[in-house]
Amino acid sequence: MFKEQGMKLSTRSRYGVRMMSDLADHYDLVPIFLKDIAKREDVSEKYLSLIVISLRSAGLINSTRGAHGGYKLARRPEEITVKDILEALEGDICLVDCVSNPESCSRVSICPTRDIWGILGRKIGETLSSVTLADLASTRRKKAENNIRSNI
Amino acid sequence: MFKEQGMKLSTRSRYGVRMMSDLADHYDLVPIFLKDIAKREDVSEKYLSLIVISLRSAGLINSTRGAHGGYKLARRPEEITVKDILEALEGDICLVDCVSNPESCSRVSICPTRDIWGILGRKIGETLSSVTLADLASTRRKKAENNIRSNI
DNA sequence: ACCTTTCCTATCGATTCGATAGTAATTAAA
């Protein structure tokens, strides 16, 4: 009992970032079918179709309905950070309520722990906003090259 | 539906760190009753008594049973970091399985997202290990002073 | 003996999580 699996990123976020990175690899082209993304990333299309709603309503992607519809990034890959994606999927990155909303906790003026949750949240935000979809795309290309080389 | 409350620290961790910081304020004295900690921190004693088990079995605190029993820090406050506490309560800080266990994911060699989860996990670890219980205790003292001043 | 405290295990109800199902709306093409 206790400590079954702590501090894990949700699959929603993992899938979401993978989907966005997949879209970044096809930036500039016709809209991409969710079906194809799901197949490439080996993820349930139905589940992705839920995740995609948050991404669209956050303004990160545009969608087209009907035949030849699909999804496209709303901005250039360099202009979308992993932080943008995670905020769209999980809400504001705030580890404890009383950091962003001091009234929610009566101990704010005496509690010594609140400060570090604030600091940690900020560090996480900094790290996440330092990585763009363009970075992910270039990482993918590099990995692909390495795989080819190691297969020779 | 979706995004009810994302990226929040568990109450287990919040309570645990508060309890340890309370213990740090009484380092060097007789063991402290859980009852008193629970009262000071305004937390269910029963619930704390579960949390405390993980802290003890991680070797962060010592316990004495029976009358005049209680809990004490196992090391000096300067030698216990918030990372120690969180690892005791939540397990290893690893955002996704395939970072610490590459076999768990078949896409490791091609997946562009894995790297940043590793980086982020490391950053979180660094931040958490940079704060000790001694720091928390001094923060508490500072806040207490400020409160006195602002009440004059 | 008696009281106090920690220790342990077993729950409870509510919420969240990952996932699936079914259907409506929209669009391109035949």
Add this chain to the structure above:
DNA sequence: TTTAATTACTATCGAATCGATAGGAAAGGT
């Protein structure tokens, strides 16, 4: 104008997790 393909939406499902409570067993001081 029909048909096929695709996104949009809502409603679940079962399992896991979460915060919390309950009740007694073990240990130790008086």
